[in-house]
Amino acid sequence: MSSYALFLGCTIPARQPNYELSARKSLAKLGVELVDLANFTCCCPPPVQSIDLETSLAVAAYNICLAEEADLDMVTLCSGCFESLAMTNTMLKNDEELRARINRILTEAGKEFAGNKEVKHFLQVLVDDVGLKRLKQSVTRPLNNIKAAAFYGCHALRPSELLKLDDPERPRILENLIETLGAKSVEYRNKLKCCGGLLRGFSDDLALNLAKEKLANTAKAGADCIATLCPFCFIALDLGQLQIRSKLNETFNMPVLHYSELLSLALGIDPKELALETHKIKADGVVSKILRSR
Amino acid sequence: MNQAKAFSNVVTSRLGGETITACYQCGTCASSCPVAKITERFNPREVIKLSLLGEKDEVIAGDAIWLCCSCYNCQERCPQKVEIADVIYALRNIALKEGYIPNIYSEFASALSNDGRIVGVSKFVESKRPTLGLPPLQPTGMEALKKILSATGFTKLQKKEEKS
Numbered sequence: 001m002s003s004y005a006l007f008l009g010c011t012i013p014a015r016q017p018n019y020e021l022s023a024r025k026s027l028a029k030l031g032v033e034l035v036d037l038a039n040f041t042c043c044c045p046p047p048v049q050s051i052d053l054e055t056s057l058a059v060a061a062y063n064i065c066l067a068e069e070a071d072l073d074m075v076t077l078c079s080g081c082f083e084s085l086a087m088t089n090t091m092l093k094n095d096e097e098l099r100a101r102i103n104r105i106l107t108e109a110g111k112e113f114a115g116n117k118e119v120k121h122f123l124q125v126l127v128d129d130v131g132l133k134r135l136k137q138s139v140t141r142p143l144n145n146i147k148a149a150a151f152y153g154c155h156a157l158r159p160s161e162l163l164k165l166d167d168p169e170r171p172r173i174l175e176n177l178i179e180t181l182g183a184k185s186v187e188y189r190n191k192l193k194c195c196g197g198l199l200r201g202f203s204d205d206l207a208l209n210l211a212k213e214k215l216a217n218t219a220k221a222g223a224d225c226i227a228t229l230c231p232f233c234f235i236a237l238d239l240g241q242l243q244i245r246s247k248l249n250e251t252f253n254m255p256v257l258h259y260s261e262l263l264s265l266a267l268g269i270d271p272k273e274l275a276l277e278t279h280k281i282k283a284d285g286v287v288s289k290i291l292r293s294r
Numbered sequence: 295m296n297q298a299k300a301f302s303n304v305v306t307s308r309l310g311g312e313t314i315t316a317c318y319q320c321g322t323c324a325s326s327c328p329v330a331k332i333t334e335r336f337n338p339r340e341v342i343k344l345s346l347l348g349e350k351d352e353v354i355a356g357d358a359i360w361l362c363c364s365c366y367n368c369q370e371r372c373p374q375k376v377e378i379a380d381v382i383y384a385l386r387n388i389a390l391k392e393g394y395i396p397n398i399y400s401e402f403a404s405a406l407s408n409d410g411r412i413v414g415v416s417k418f419v420e421s422k423r424p425t426l427g428l429p430p431l432q433p434t435g436m437e438a439l440k441k442i443l444s445a446t447g448f449t450k451l452q453k454k455e456e457k458s
Contacts, residue, residue: 010412020428024428039435042410052446108445193367196363199361202396
């Protein structure tokens with residue numbers, strides 16, 4: 001059984017029990033143990049990198065140090081956390097000068113970055129530790145009649161040289177994981193384009209226009225739902241639909257489900273245990289389609 | 295030293311800004327940019343050009359650098375390996391040091407210093423965790439964080455920002 005330090009971040013505990021519950025329950029079912037360590041802080045994602053990059057690297061490195069002390073690799077559910085932690089981990093492992101610079105800062109907090117642990121995204125744990133074959137065998141409720149639009153967002157894939165999750169221009173990891181559950185992964189225009197999430201709060205009009213394009217393209221492709229892997233993308237597309245309705249006067253009604261939620265349903269977990277009421281665009285239609293197909 | 299050289303030295307000496315001088319203005323970044331596709335207010339090639347020409351005030355006081363959505367498409371595709379998204383972070387870092395900071399980033403900075411997270415978890419949401427079947431939240435490492443923020447100068451930067 002593999003064990004990981006779970007880096008929960010902030011948006012998930014603040015707003016998305018649906019993501020946390022489905023990730024915890026599905027990994028438990030698949031025999032992956034999650035350990036909740038004390039004293040993690042903000043991961044320092046792009047908004048903090050925008051304020052001071054050196055601070056972001058130092059705080060991200062501090063968080064990795066906690067996993068190193070516990071002798072555990074880390075797993076993140078949020079792509080913002082993944083970008084910050086995996087990027088910092090690779091940069092500090094590869095660049096001695098930078099590592100020394102950051103370690104001088106960490107000394108103040110009694111830490112030293114050693115660089116002997118991995119930072120993985122939830123999807124990587126499924127592929128590397130469980131494996132698609134065992135995952136397929138664990139499916140008790142195949143999603144046979146579901147068409148899902150794989151939505152990568154940005155920070156699971158890019159900067160690819162540092163994150164190493166998949167090919168940044170032609171990734172397959174999420175499509176493969178979707179199809180392993182029995183669902184169909186539908187292709188749509190501009191699949192790898194940004195959700196606009198990071199412009200929310202600074203330029204809402206641009207953010208909503210970017211999200212609108214994603215929704216229009218996935219709807220046109222005939223998707224039953226969008227499958228996400230990041231809480232920011234989820235907000236941009238789910239809550240975003242209510243804002244697009246009121247501000248841009250366009251209605252989509254496209255359910256957005258985290259991959260972990262589709263996975264949990266396919267593993268036979270009771271939908272009532274997944275806090276699906278968190279969704280602004282109700283997922284009931286997709287869930288009943290899945291339950292009916294048994 | 296001329297104005298152009300002086301500002302590009304400032305940018306290249308900052309984390310993230312090191313590669314800016316390799317830009318030869320081909321425009322691959324602009325044609326890969328999802329924001330540039332829907333507005334004329336942001337164009338990564340233009341931001342880099344103005345920076346290399348030493349138009350510091352226009353770059354750091356303007357809105358453009360804050361309109362990058364940090365998607366890294368441009369950075370992936372740049373034939374000169376200019377780390378464009380990181381250059382934008384460096385420009386934002388410089389802007390902030392000089393007192394230009396959008397409200398939302400100000401809020402992120404205070405939230406980080408005060409709560410250790412940029413999105414706060416309310417007491418109400420935290421109290422619902424057991425009913426949902428979620429384990430209690432672990433404590434945040436505020437003590438260590440405060441030391442790190444003070445060592446990097448973030449605390450000072452933020453205090454200055456709050457005063458202005």
